[in-house]
Amino acid sequence: MKKPGHIVLLIVGIVLSLLGFTLSAAGAAAAWLASSQDDGAFFASPTERYTVSSRALVSPQLDAVGEGTPERLPFDVGTLRLRATATETARELFIGIAPQNEVDRYLAGVHHTELREVKFQPFRPVYRDVPGSSTPAAPGAQHFWAASASGPGEQQLTWNIAPGNWTVVVMNADASGRVSADLQAGFRSELIKPAAMGLLFAGMLAILVGVPLLVLGAVGLGRGGGSPGQPPSKSAAAQGSTPAGTMSSPLHFTGQLDPALSPWMWLVKWFLAIPHFFVLFFLWFAFAVTSIIAWFAILFTGRYPLSLFHFNVGVLRWNWRVAFYAYxxxxxxxxxxxxxxxxxxxxxxxxxxxxxxxRGLVLVKSWLLLIPQLLIVGAFTGTATWAWRTEDGPAGVVNDRGGGLSLLGLLVLIALVILLFTGSYPRPLFAFIMGINRWVYRVLIYGALIRDEYPPFRLDQGAFDPEPLRPTNTDGRAGPPSTTALPRPR
Structure with missing residues (x-):
């Protein structure tokens, strides 16, 4: 199969695998929710306080099943439970559910408030005030309610969800103004368990089809990517590979600073690189799947499948190009x-x-042995967050906000700002930035099982890998220098 065919296999495999993992995760979550309903429990929202100055608080329209659905269904859609407690103990509270058109007719010309949206963390309801001057009749005297409860203290109603457009109304029992209540909503349904099983089945089927297609595509694209045991290209020597008898990192990592960088183009590179970000999202997903396949291959054979090796190194190569260009x-x-x-x-x-x-190291190197390196890389690339608080609107709602920048991102930003104002990228800072990136990629190839050599705790700066170290003799003295001299790239 030619390369375009393998690209198609990879794309189809990635899409099916992503869909499969998403459906499986949703099915597992739904199954967990269904298991917690076995004792008849409801999934309940937090109890929050809603206060409006009007005569009624009206929920958004509830499209329970939809128009055109038969009035009676052969299965139980679900049960809604509402609890409401007046914040003023002397008041009697009314809560009811009714068809949307009946509520609109009842509240026509009446000052009421529509609940448009509820935001959490922190809690903040968003209202729309509907002006009016009419005085409605007491809500408890109306006969159009599908379910209702009224009285002092906590009021609770349960309603079996039915087809149609419905609205929840909260009022004072005497239809007076200023409604204030603590409200909680709960839901349960017998459909959750079969829906969970359906999602799990569909997800597993998509994974069983998608993962083999993904692996076949990756194998095809990785085939012929280099020769085992050798730096894969003739130019590798010019990019940091080493002569025989010397010791160096198996990672050959380079980045050459453009001597004629545009002072302003970095301002839009993140935008220009969006197509790459989109492709890399899917490639990194494929990288994760093929790394899992490689884990099993290494465990049982002691070898990394050559085609998958070249594919995954290709993903790292693509990612570094985009990172070097953009951020x-x-x-x-x-x-x-x-x-x-x-x-x-x-x-x-x-x-x-x-x-x-x-075969044994593969069991622990990706997590346990990598912890010290991850802490250091996290210090380089993790976001240092600054938090602040703002007061939003006349209600005085306090919002926590935050932002931050990693050490690597800060250094790159400083270098590019200097470039903007001076037209020159500071080379010592570039060398330091390259050292951080080189450390990150050494940790990445170790954690991705690509090599067994533990990453050195060393910041090797510069555009090219450092000169290889000569091995020592048994008496601890340095061995003779290599007779083969490789030219250093300029």
Whole structure:
């Protein structure tokens, strides 16, 4: 199959797998909710206080099932439970559910308030005031309510959801103004369990079809990506690979600063890179799936499947190009190519293919052994959050807001602001930024099972990998230098 065919397989596999995992997660959540209903419990919202100056508080329209649905259904849609308590103990409260048209007729010309939206964390109801001057009759005397409750103290009603357009109304029992009540809504349904089973079945089916297609596409795209045990390209020597008999990192990580960077183009690169972000979202999902397949392959065979190795390194390569262009360095104005393969681009990632990988180490290196490295990388790339509070509107609602920037992001921003005003990217700062990115990618290839060499606790700065270290003799002295001299890229 030609490369376009493998791209199609990969795309279809990713879409089906994403859909499958989403449906399975929704089905698992619904199954958990269904299990908690076995004792007849309701899923209840928090009890919150609603206060309006008008004569009635009206909920948004409840499209319970929809128009055109038979009045009687062969199954139980669900049960709604509403609880309301007047905040003033001397008042009697009324709560009722009725068809939308009946409520509109009853409240025509009456000052009332529509609840448009409820925001949580913090709680904030959004109202729409409907003016009027008429005085309505007592709500308890009306006969159009499908369910209602009235009186002092806590009032509760339960209603079996039926087809149609319905509205919840909360009023004082005497239809007087200023309604204030603590309200809670609850819901339960016998449909949740079969819906959960349906979602789980559909999700597992999509995964069973999608994952093999995804893997086949990744294998096809990764086939022929390099030779095992060798740096995959002739230019690898010029990008940091090492001669025989020397020691260096298996990751060859480069980023060459463009000497003629535009002082202002970095302001729009994030926008120009949006197509890459979209593609990378799906590629990283494929990377995660193929890494799981590789985990099992390493556990049972001690080898990383060669085609998947080249595919996953290709994803890292693509990601680094976009990061170098847009946000992790801003070191070039050349637009990144849409390719997993090696290209003539200022930023590049190569990883030496491992002949063997430890079958035991694969069980612990991605999480336990990586903890110290993750703490350091988190300090480099994690967001330092600054929080502040604002007072919103006349009600004085306090909102907590926050924002932040990682150390890497801050350094890149400083460098690019200097570029904007001086026309020159500070090279010492660029070298430091490259060192942070190199550390991050070393940790990434270790955590992704691609290599067994533990990442060094070392910030190797600069556009190219450091010179390889010569091995030592048994007496601890440095061995003879290599007779093969490789030119350093300029």
């Amino acid at each position: 992790a360095a801003g070191g070039t104005d050349h637009y990144p190519p849409f390719s997993l393969s090696r290209t003539d681009y200022p930023a590049n990632v190569e990883v030496d293919y491992p002949a063997r990988l430890s």
